[in-house]
Amino acid sequence: MTYDAAIREGAAPPSYPMERVSPVDPPPQLAKLRSGRAASRITMWDGSQVRLVTAHPHVRSVLADRRFTAVTSAPGFPMMTRTSVLVRDQPHTASFIRMDDPDHSRLRSMLTREFLHGRAEAMRPVLRESLDGIMADLVARERPVDLVRGLTIPVPSRVIALLFGVSAESRELIENRAAVLIDRGYAPAQVAAARDELDGLLRDVVEERMREPGDDLVSRLVLDQVRPGNLTVEELVPMCRLLLVAGHGTTTSQASLSLLSLVTDQGLADSLAASLADGGELLPKAVEELLRFHSIVQNGLARAALEDVELDDVTIRAGEGVVVSLSAGNRDEAVFASPDTLDPHRDARRHLAFGHGIHQCLGQWLAKVEIEEMLSAVLRWMPGARLAVPFDELDFRHEVSSYGLGALPVTW
């Protein structure tokens, strides 16, 4: 029986998120849904039914359409996890990713110039130097070496520390709490406690910068926005939390899976090594493809319809929740030929890994520079790097909202 026929006969819509079969591919059920109607029904963990959007053009269309709100307290808004309820019930703690315009753009525009393409490129030399230090230390260690603990956690962490101007010690305190926020394995009460502690730590950073501004992002926001009265400290703290949560765990996840591809796909490793010896032009292209292929925001993005919207062959009613699957859209064969093949030579720039619309990832240039530099560092320092454990023993993080790896043991 087809999916649509089963629903007509009263079968409960499939529960979401669906299960993966291969750890590096999205759940196969998503591909079936993508070939059906524009928005199918799914059942969430709390029993609620919402719409799931899986095709590339439909994902784009929902994310670009302001009739779909990102405000968690809107009627029908999908609760992605047990802790989503927390965010809904405490709207004062929401960051601008959970706002619509004009509130969203007022806050986001204060950060735009910090994350311009040119600013990210300007960080590249600093990052490369820091990476050479990290790699020199890693290759001196006993093999195998875990590239997650050794590389993909510390690099985004150092970048955040540079942006915030914080010491290694407070960096660790801050990140321990940030990690709890994106892990479904923790109970809502634990997440709430971690978030409150994190906000306390970030408030300390903000207050320190108010007393003594330095040359960092938080200081610039204090000087340019808080002091003239454009931004309150109550708004700045969630903004810092967003930068931390959105910029750290996600980069770690995407870099870890990209490195997994590098150490398990000989073709990819050979192409990149050859390119690196010849100017490295393939690297940014391969990183776009790795973003498409891995799409770490594994369960997609939530929205709710503010009014009735026609999406191709489906009418989404006002007050209905919608989940858009970025990973399903990125495997849409109508846009990417042989979508389940990782091909570093393809033009993957239409991928949706950073989302689409006004909420598209602000830190995308910086993330790409970080991932390019991490791949380049492993290619240069650990030529011929390969997985040091059987593939089946890898610890894939199914419970974390940004899909990734617990560890990546390699030898070379």
Next chain:
Amino acid sequence: MSAGLRVAVDTDACCAMGRCAATAPEVFDQDPDSGTVVLLLAEPPSALHETVRLCAELCPCAAITVTEN
């Protein structure tokens, strides 16, 4: 005469992501402070048409309009 292509940008809709300027730097630039799009070539040569169409598609905020004539 080959088909022409006209580009227009909506600076109010622009969310300063800079994908256009990175993809077609001959046609688009960004204000160094705000990041807002600056249109350099309203009628780009035909060699750039495909890239410019891609820019319109990649723009997260639909701030680029391409008119074919």
